[in-house]
Every structure is written in C-alpha cells, then in structure tokens.
Amino acid sequence: MEKLSSTGSFGGRVERYKHASATLNCDMEFGVYLPPQADTGPVPVLWWLSGLTCTDENFMQKAGAQRLAAQLGLAIVCPDTSPRGTDLPGEHDDWDFGSGAGFYVNATQAPWDRHYRMYDYVTKELPALVEANLPVTGQRAVSGHSMGGHGALLCALREPERYASVSAFAPICHPSDCPWGVKAFSHYLGDDRNDWRAWDATQLLTDVDIQLPILIDQGADDPFLGEQLKPGALEQAAICAHHPLEIRLREGYDHSYFFVASFIDDHLRHHAKALGLIASAD
C-alpha cells in the first residue's frame, strides 16, 4: 500500500493510504488514525463505516474522534463507501446508489458483482492489509453512521466473533423496508427478497448465536428517521430475540456530523471498555 499523507493529531497521526483491491477490482483509498501508543506497540482498531455520499475523509475531518482516541490508545480505520474509478451504467447518477453508496453488501447481480463487494472488502481484505502493515492488533470494534451504521450492524450480526463491540449512529435498521435499501438491494442483490435477509439487521438479528450488545444513538430531529432509518423495527426484533440493544433518542439532533461529533466520545468509551482499554465506559 502507498502512503498518501501523514498529519500530526493529538500526539498521533492521521494517515491516508491507497492500495489495489483484489476484492473490488479497483484502486481504493482509506484513512487511519494512529494514536501515540502505536509508536511503542500495536493497538486495537475501531472500524468506522461512513454513510451515503461519504469518502474515507468525512469522519476523520468532522467527528472530532482523535482527541479521545489518543487518550484511549485506540486506532480508527475509515474505509471508503464504495468502489472507485469504475464507470458502470448509472453508477454516478444518484447520490443514494452506486458510487458513495456501496451499502456494505456483496453484490450478486451484473454488472455490480464485479466490483461492489464492500462487505468482503471491509471485513476481510482491508483488515488483513491493515493488520499486516500498520501497528495494530487483530482486536476490532465496529461502528458507523446511517448506511455505515447498517454496515456496522451487518458486521456484528453476520460475524460477531470478529468484533469485540458494535455501535451505530442513526443506522438504516431495516433496509429491506425503506426506499434507500430497496433501491440498493434490488440492483445489487436482485429482486428475490429472500436473498435480502442476510443483509438486513432487523431480519438477521433473530438468528445470531453470539449476541454483541448494540448501542445506537439516533437524533429525534433526523429528517430520515421515519421513512429510511426505522429503529423501531430493530427494537421490536431485539425484544423478540432477547438481544441486548440500547437506543438513545437525542432531542434536538439531526442526521449530520454535528450529531455524530456530539456523542462520538460515548461510543469510543463503549468500544474501549469492550476492548479492555478502560475498566468502565462511564
């Protein structure tokens, strides 16, 4: 992998890298925050999955996570949100589909299946690359925002043994039943809705063996709350499956990174506790 930049931040470094992805069949860029503790030994990683229209840079520039990550000794890796440099029919026409909108699934439908395999990319290829080349351990936590919150829930519900903890900000909780999800899933996965179940947190949650407790923050003034995000569906599924889930509805907050930045420290502490970096998240 090629280092694109390295910038000091709270005693650590914000770095960006480029590499050729075999999973996605294209070149990709990603961002990483390495806390000062990474100078003397490997540190665990919070994997952050961003939302629609984002690149690897939105979270690093807007969430303000570096100050506390530096104190905790927690690295943060931000993948991009879709394959890049490709030019499939209609790929760049809409902000909620195609480029910037990979939805963290493995596409099965042509022409998307040649590139849009974001689940395998963020759970397998990129962790292997990062863990082989940067001063990090194989201990992982996962979080994300909106489409990335859906991605984080997928990681934790499909392969809970790979993660110590999970959280999400305003996740798309039931993509099979919202306009963003239906649009993406019909193109990437085809029209048979039985094939969507394995990529829908609300449906997956009923069959998991290892139950990672889920922490969610949701803005009460989020314009996408009722039509796209549907945390109530996930809450009902969690009650039926006795899956530990805490959803905190935040009055006065919307869907933006002002909301993410306001509560990111709580999430970092939640993950740091699960990773054994601190004794208590309070």
Ligand SMILES: N[C@@H](CCC(=O)N[C@@H](CSC=O)C(=O)NCC(=O)O)C(=O)O
């Ligand atoms: N069309 C608008 C709205 C796009 C938007 O709100 N994107 C969110 C994620 S939405 C769900 O996945 C986001 O994180 N935007 C980036 C940011 O830095 O705020 C638009 O294009 O702005």
